[in-house]
Amino acid sequence: MNSFELNKIAGAVLGGALAVVAINEIANIAVSPTMPETPSYVIDTGAAEAPAGGAAEEKDAGPSLAVLMAAADPAEGEKIFKKCAACHTVEEGGANKIGPNLYKVLGNNKGAHADFSYSSALVEMGGTWGYEELNAFLTKPKDYIKGTKMSFAGLKKDGDRADLIAYLRTLGSSDIPLPTE
Numbered sequence: 001m002n003s004f005e006l007n008k009i010a011g012a013v014l015g016g017a018l019a020v021v022a023i024n025e026i027a028n029i030a031v032s033p034t035m036p037e038t039p040s041y042v043i044d045t046g047a048a049e050a051p052a053g054g055a056a057e058e059k060d061a062g063p064s065l066a067v068l069m070a071a072a073d074p075a076e077g078e079k080i081f082k083k084c085a086a087c088h089t090v091e092e093g094g095a096n097k098i099g100p101n102l103y104k105v106l107g108n109n110k111g112a113h114a115d116f117s118y119s120s121a122l123v124e125m126g127g128t129w130g131y132e133e134l135n136a137f138l139t140k141p142k143d144y145i146k147g148t149k150m151s152f153a154g155l156k157k158d159g160d161r162a163d164l165i166a167y168l169r170t171l172g173s174s175d176i177p178l179p180t181e
Contacts, residue, residue, distance in 0.1 A: 065135055066179040068162035077167025080160050084152070090171050099150065104172035105129050106165070121147030131179045134165050 081090070087099040094101045100113040109128050111118040122145050127133065137144045138161045140154035155161045169176065 062158055064179075064181060065131055065162070066181050068158055069131060069166065069178045072159075072162040072166035074163070074166040074170050076160075077163035077165070080155070080164045081167055084164075087152075090168075092172060102168060102171065106131070106134065106169050106171075106173035107176045108173075119145070119147055119149040121145050122149075130176075131165060134168070135161050138164060 084099075084102075087097050089095060089097060089101045090103050091101070092103045094103060096113070096116045100116040100118075106129055110125055110133075111123040125145055129137075133144075138155050141148050141150040141152055143154075155164065
């Protein structure tokens with residue numbers, strides 16, 4: 001292959017690229033898209049406005065935590081806790097494992113168990129572990145506390161979470177009243 005053939009190939013590639021750029025510019029001049037101030041028609045996405053008072057949210061949310069806790073079974077919660085036992089202990093004065101000891105966790109300050117290195121996200125969150133907080137955390141820990149060290153995916157079933165919280169309540173926190181409507 002001689003240099004003349006290479007020049008023809010290079011010229012064809014450059015000519016093609018120039019043609020694409022020229023056609024693109026001509027198309028932009030011929031059709032200049034502008035957005036109207038208001039849409040000419042509305043696309044129905046199926047999302048309806050929630051009525052005043054948030055009634056639609058309550059309907060989708062399922063039973064309240066007060067109802068779930070009233071029906072919760074601590075014995076079932078103890079069985080569910082077996083998933084947690086790989087990382088947590090529950091004996092009074094028990095040692096920390098990968099996670100902190102959970103004896104008397106209900107009503108206790110978040111990130112306050114002695115001799116355990118909590119994530120900074122949990123410590124910065126502050127507050128106490130109440131029924132609502134434990135329920136939200138156990139649903140999906142990484143959503144409740146962004147940056148938590150806890151790798152557990154969470155409990156999807158409302159009843160399982162309520163049973164587990166009822167079990168944790170029996171561990172030195174039974175004097176904390178159940179949530180009400």
